[in-house]
Amino acid sequence: MTKSEKIKTLQGISVGEVAERSGVAISTLHFYEAEGLIESWRNGGNHRRYSRDVLRRIAVIRVAQRAGVPLKEVAEALKTLPQGRTPNAKDWARLSAVWKAELDQRIETLSRLRDELTGCIGCGCLSLKACPLRNPGDRLAADGNGPLLLSGSGEN
Incomplete structure (x- = not known):
C-alpha cells in the first residue's frame, strides 16, 4: 500500500465516492445510516466519511433487498x-x-395464492365454498346467504 493509499484509508472515502462506487443514491446512504445499516464519521471539515468496507456492507444490503x-x-x-x-x-x-x-x-405461500386466485377471479363472488382466499372452509356459511363480506356481517 502506497503512502497516499494509507492516508486515504485513514481519512475514509466521501459520501459521493461511496454513492458512485456502490450505485446507491446519496439520500439512500443517509437513510441506511439512519437505520443503523452503515456508519460514517465526520472529518475536520465536517464532511461525512466512510471506511472502505462500507462498500461490501452496502452490497450485502442490496442483495438482501433484491431477495x-x-x-x-x-x-x-x-x-x-x-x-x-x-x-x-x-x-x-x-x-x-x-x-x-x-x-x-414466501414463494410457497405466493404460489398457492396464485393458484387459488385464478379460481376466484373466475367466479368473482369471494364467498363460495371453494373460495380459499376470503372464505376458506366456507366459514361464512353459518352466517347465512348473500354477500356477507360486502355487507359487513362476515369476517375480513
Missing part, C-alpha cells in the same frame, strides 16, 4: 456480527441460509 428481505431484518442480522463488522463469506452463508428459508416459505 425481498425487509431492511429491518437486514439491520438485525448485521447487528449479530461481532463488533458490527462487515460480513465475510462465512457470515454471508449464515445470513443467507436464514433468508433463503424465509424466501422459500
Whole structure:
C-alpha cells in the first residue's frame, strides 16, 4: 500500500465516492445510516466519511433487498456480527441460509395464492365454498346467504 493509499484509508472515502462506487443514491446512504445499516464519521471539515468496507456492507444490503428481505431484518442480522463488522463469506452463508428459508416459505405461500386466485377471479363472488382466499372452509356459511363480506356481517 502506497503512502497516499494509507492516508486515504485513514481519512475514509466521501459520501459521493461511496454513492458512485456502490450505485446507491446519496439520500439512500443517509437513510441506511439512519437505520443503523452503515456508519460514517465526520472529518475536520465536517464532511461525512466512510471506511472502505462500507462498500461490501452496502452490497450485502442490496442483495438482501433484491431477495425481498425487509431492511429491518437486514439491520438485525448485521447487528449479530461481532463488533458490527462487515460480513465475510462465512457470515454471508449464515445470513443467507436464514433468508433463503424465509424466501422459500414466501414463494410457497405466493404460489398457492396464485393458484387459488385464478379460481376466484373466475367466479368473482369471494364467498363460495371453494373460495380459499376470503372464505376458506366456507366459514361464512353459518352466517347465512348473500354477500356477507360486502355487507359487513362476515369476517375480513
